[in-house]
Amino acid sequence: xxxxxxxxxxxxxxxxxxxxxxxxxxxxxxxxxxxxxxxxxxxxxxxxxxxxxxxxxxxxxxxxxxxxxxxxxxxxxxxxxxxxxxxxxxxxxxxxxxxxxxxxxxxxxxxxxxxxxxxxxxxxxxxxxxxxxxxxxxxxxxxxxxxxxxxxxxxxxxxxxxxxxxxx
Amino acid sequence: xxxxxxxxxxxxxxxxxxxxxxxxxxxxxxxxxxxxxxxxxxxxxxxxxxxxxxxxxxxxxxxxxxxxxxxxxxxxxxxxxxxxxxxxxxxxxxxxxxxxxxxxxxxxxxxxxxxxxxxxxxxxxxxxxxxxxxxxxxxxxxxxxxxxxxxxxxxxxxxxxxxxxxxxxxxxxxxxxxxxxxxxxxxxxxxxxxxxxxxxxxxxxxxxxxxxxxxxxxxxxxxxxxxxxxxxxxxxxxxxxxxxxxxxxxxxxxxxxxxxxxxxxxxxxxxxxxxxxxxxxxxxxxxxxxxxxxxxxxxxxxxxxxxxxxxxxxxxxxxxxxxxxxxxxxxxxxxxxxxxxxxxxxxxxxxxxxxxxxxxxxxxxxxxxxxxxxxxxxxxxxxxxxxxxxxxxxxxxxxxxxxxxxxxxxxxxxxxxxxxxxxxxxxxxxxxxxxxxxxxxxxxxxxxxxxxxxxxxxxxxxxxxxxxxxxxxxxxxxxxxxxxxxxxxxxxxxxxxxxxxxxxxxxxxxxxxxxxxxxxxxxxxxxxxxxxxxxxxxxxxxxxxxxxxxxxxxxxxxxxxxxxxxxxxxxxxxxxxxxxxxxxxxxxxxxxxxxxxxxxxxxxxxxxxxxxxxxxxxxxxxxxxxxxxxxxxxxxxxxx
Numbered sequence: 001x002x003x004x005x006x007x008x009x010x011x012x013x014x015x016x017x018x019x020x021x022x023x024x025x026x027x028x029x030x031x032x033x034x035x036x037x038x039x040x041x042x043x044x045x046x047x048x049x050x051x052x053x054x055x056x057x058x059x060x061x062x063x064x065x066x067x068x069x070x071x072x073x074x075x076x077x078x079x080x081x082x083x084x085x086x087x088x089x090x091x092x093x094x095x096x097x098x099x100x101x102x103x104x105x106x107x108x109x110x111x112x113x114x115x116x117x118x119x120x121x122x123x124x125x126x127x128x129x130x131x132x133x134x135x136x137x138x139x140x141x142x143x144x145x146x147x148x149x150x151x152x153x154x155x156x157x158x159x160x161x162x163x164x165x166x167x168x
Numbered sequence: 169x170x171x172x173x174x175x176x177x178x179x180x181x182x183x184x185x186x187x188x189x190x191x192x193x194x195x196x197x198x199x200x201x202x203x204x205x206x207x208x209x210x211x212x213x214x215x216x217x218x219x220x221x222x223x224x225x226x227x228x229x230x231x232x233x234x235x236x237x238x239x240x241x242x243x244x245x246x247x248x249x250x251x252x253x254x255x256x257x258x259x260x261x262x263x264x265x266x267x268x269x270x271x272x273x274x275x276x277x278x279x280x281x282x283x284x285x286x287x288x289x290x291x292x293x294x295x296x297x298x299x300x301x302x303x304x305x306x307x308x309x310x311x312x313x314x315x316x317x318x319x320x321x322x323x324x325x326x327x328x329x330x331x332x333x334x335x336x337x338x339x340x341x342x343x344x345x346x347x348x349x350x351x352x353x354x355x356x357x358x359x360x361x362x363x364x365x366x367x368x369x370x371x372x373x374x375x376x377x378x379x380x381x382x383x384x385x386x387x388x389x390x391x392x393x394x395x396x397x398x399x400x401x402x403x404x405x406x407x408x409x410x411x412x413x414x415x416x417x418x419x420x421x422x423x424x425x426x427x428x429x430x431x432x433x434x435x436x437x438x439x440x441x442x443x444x445x446x447x448x449x450x451x452x453x454x455x456x457x458x459x460x461x462x463x464x465x466x467x468x469x470x471x472x473x474x475x476x477x478x479x480x481x482x483x484x485x486x487x488x489x490x491x492x493x494x495x496x497x498x499x500x501x502x503x504x505x506x507x508x509x510x511x512x513x514x515x516x517x518x519x520x521x522x523x524x525x526x527x528x529x530x531x532x533x534x535x536x537x538x539x540x541x542x543x544x545x546x547x548x549x550x551x552x553x554x555x556x557x558x559x560x561x562x563x564x565x566x567x568x569x570x571x572x573x574x575x576x577x578x579x580x581x582x583x584x585x586x587x588x589x590x591x592x593x594x595x596x597x598x599x600x601x602x603x604x605x606x607x608x609x610x611x612x613x614x615x616x617x618x619x620x621x622x623x624x625x626x627x628x629x630x631x632x633x634x635x636x637x638x639x640x641x642x643x644x645x646x647x648x649x650x651x652x653x654x655x656x657x658x659x660x661x662x663x664x665x666x667x668x669x670x671x672x673x674x675x676x677x678x679x680x681x682x683x684x685x686x687x688x689x690x691x692x693x694x695x696x697x698x699x700x701x702x703x704x705x706x707x708x709x710x711x712x713x714x715x716x717x718x719x720x721x722x723x724x725x726x727x728x729x730x731x732x733x734x735x736x737x738x739x740x741x742x743x744x745x746x747x748x749x750x751x752x753x754x755x756x757x758x759x760x761x762x763x764x765x766x767x768x769x770x771x772x773x774x775x776x777x778x779x780x781x782x783x784x785x786x787x788x789x790x791x792x793x794x795x796x797x798x799x800x801x802x803x804x805x806x807x808x
Contacts, residue, residue, distance in 0.1 A: 070479030085398035124398035128555035
């Protein structure tokens with residue numbers, strides 16, 4: 001994900017639109033690229049995509065909300081995804097999600113006040129042999145327990161604190 | 169208007185292909201002459217650290233200046249032992265190693281890549297039966313039952329090298345097809361008995377025939393790779409490990425339908441599958457096996473990749489096609505079926521990944537050969553993603569007709585930790601939970617439907633005594649309720665009502681009348697829904713009510729969860745006689761400070777603070793094993 005780019009968001013958006021045709025079949029790929037670029041679908045980007053493809057904005061919004069992949073609030077610096085697949089559920093995935101909500105102080109779909117962590121659930125990432133699984137950023141954490149949740153989050157916070165201290 | 173078969177030019181496709189094949193053969197043989205290392209780098213391997221293993225191999229080999237290529241391959245199916253490595257030596261055994269780490273890589277390079285010690289103590293076995301003193305993979309009990317046809321290349325070829333696929337016979341079925349009349353190909357597929365591997369099991373040859381005869385142009389070929397069932401990862405593994413077999417199957421379908429237009433709809437959560445499939449497409453184009461005028465014939469075929477955006481219902485044909493068109497993926501009334509009116513209202517042939525991957529081998533080895541595998545009504549093999557409470561999690565492929573018991577115990581290695589098996593959930597949220605007493609049911613389309621489950625796309629989750637079947641039903645209903653597209657009232661509201669009743673039961677608020685209501689409502693949802701999602705959504709409820717009624721009754725009548733899972737119906741309790749008073753593990757890990765010591769330093773849980781996370785039970789040292797769960801919560805022994 002490149003959502004930390006310093007370029008102006010309008011430029012980033014027109015860059016995405018520049019390699020698509022203004023057709024309905026391109027709408028979902030456009031929204032996917034916007035999501036990839038910004039980490040979520042900003043309202044202005046959806047309006048711009050509607051304008052570009054000549055599809056009513058309400059229709060664009062209807063499509064975006066239909067599909068699970070799109071989110072409408074920014075991702076945290078550490079996007080946390082708890083796998084809620086069958087295999088994960090059967091070995092305590094729900095307890096792990098409880099622990100994440102408790103430790104982060106947010107509910108699924110939200111982001112912490114400081115913007116550090118966002119919490120989502122995913123249907124299945126297909127790593128069933130490592131269940132239960134939590135994905136943070138690009139890292140897959142295998143065989144997570146509620147206790148390990150605390151350790152993982154503490155580790156990330158510590159790493160971030162270390163980095164800030166280093167900069168100072 | 170039926171398409172013309174390709175006309176011959178001065179250089180036939182066969183001659184062009186022979187040149188391509190020679191090139192592939194020399195590349196492959198050059199590789200075989202050197203020691204080389206295969207590292208499984210599908211998503212399963214990566215999650216277990218395969219990329220570290222791969223780079224450690226590369227670094228070690230560079231450091232020691234050895235000529236031994238490291239080849240990334242796909243998934244061998246033994247996911248429980250990832251990261252998997254195979255070392256192949258021209259004049260010695262080919263040996264497979266499991267659970268490799270950076271440390272074991274150094275041993276292997278020193279011991280076997282450079283030296284002659286196959287390091288059997290680290291090995292799963294040799295690839296061939298080579299030496300009676302060495303363990304061998306084909307002699308593992310699972311391979312008595314396994315038959316790898318669809319997965320035949322997975323884990324043995326570099327999915328990013330078209331030459332590997334060609335060397336192992338790839339694309340020769342396409343060449344054969346290009347010289348065969350379309351009707352003959354359809355007849356061959358019909359004769360093979362192949363049925364759609366997406367789950368419904370519709371006869372593939374019949375579908376091909378219907379689409380071929382449908383009027384309307386252009387026609388479309390669509391590959392359904394929207395593998396949405398949680399707990400299923402067969403299609404992902406095939407796309408990541410052997411993408412060309414799917415491409416070849418699609419091109420043959422395109423030729424047979426006389427169309428140049430192909431689409432594959434891949435699930436958005438599978439970035440590596442998309443990447444490898446796109447690489448494969450590019451390589452096929454470069455070789456002239458895909459694109460305009462295939463190998464100089466006058467047949468052209470193109471494949472576009474459409475990435476899904478995360479909607480379970482898009483696994484349904486009409487919803488999937490709307491999604492490609494850029495609309496909300498909501499199924500429509502059928503007929504007309506997609507073979508007559510599919511993508512953009514044109515005749516469309518939609519098959520699953522495994523169905524397309526089966527086509528080349530049927531044309532290669534013949535319908536008769538294919539039809540000799542499996543049962544009367546279900547030919548060929550079935551691929552399952554085996555997960556849950558089973559020792560050998562991973563991909564398995566068995567002939568149709570193998571019993572669930574053999575699949576779970578012989579191939580899957582049984583239930584770990586000496587636990588008792590309770591049942592098996594097949595076919596994801598659309599499938600059903602079958603009890604231990606039905607484990608002798610053969611795996612085939614008809615037998616599984618008869619017992620209330622279905623073949624589904626191939627997810628198989630083993631459940632043991634620690635799993636609550638009411639909770640399992642609630643889990644699946646929660647999933648389908650969220651994924652219902654909302655078009656049909658019975659599906660949209662009915663699944664919500666089913667879920668509400670199940671939540672009541674799992675939280676101790678159930679009434680005995682709910683049992684009849686569940687079944688009645690489930691039947692109504694089946695009746696009142698348009699698509700497969702609604703038709704099959706009640707299956708997990710119906711099968712658990714049918715086979716595990718006693719568990720429902722315990723929840724409702726005794727407010728008790730026999731498997732000790734449902735949070736509202738259990739309590740954690742520390743047995744005072746077992747508590748080691750000096751140990752503080754539970755106190756330190758409790759997130760809500762609910763555990764205190766009494767005057768004798770015995771630990772006691774304050775039930776009003778306990779959030780039932782289970783930390784205390786997990787950290788209590790096994791030699792004390794003092795923390796237990798009880799149900800109902802009132803069963804906690806009270807101090808006098």
